[in-house]
Amino acid sequence: MELDPAGAELKSVLNRLRRAQGQLAGVIRMIEEGRDCEEVVTQLAAASRALDRAGFAIIATGLQQCLTDLEGSGRSAEDRDEMRARLEKLFLSLA
Template sequence: MLKDEESRRQVLNRLRRAQGQLAGVLAMIEDGRECRDVVTQLAAVSKAIDRAGFKIMACTLRESITGDNPEGHEQLSETELEKLFLTLS
């Protein structure tokens, strides 16, 4: 998974951004901020996590299609790939 360094960097950046946004959401709730503001930030966290998941799936698909599977990683079946897609939806 994420053999490509650029893809790995992108996923890590998205997840770090989501981590920061989630910390901000916690602070907003502790400060008693408006529901609208909290929900907007929660949506941003969710989108960042989703994008990271989709990027990981895209890399997994590319590796499956090209056969460029890292050593020690078994190739996912069509059913397993379908389940992963459904998990993100």
């Protein structure tokens, strides 16, 4: 299952990941500067949420692509079940 980075959904994901990257750099800088623990944890939580949302968006995009591919592919029920299990495992890894 390959992702098409030109898709609008994935452009949004890339923007979200870049934002999270900036937040993580900010968290590192805050720790190095000895900033208040509450401020650091707040920023870390924001970065974590951004990463989670990006992961869910990637999985949702993958699900949509796979379901479309599976419907028109003529694959066996076993292949479809295997793909469904793989996607379920990916989804649960973020939960």
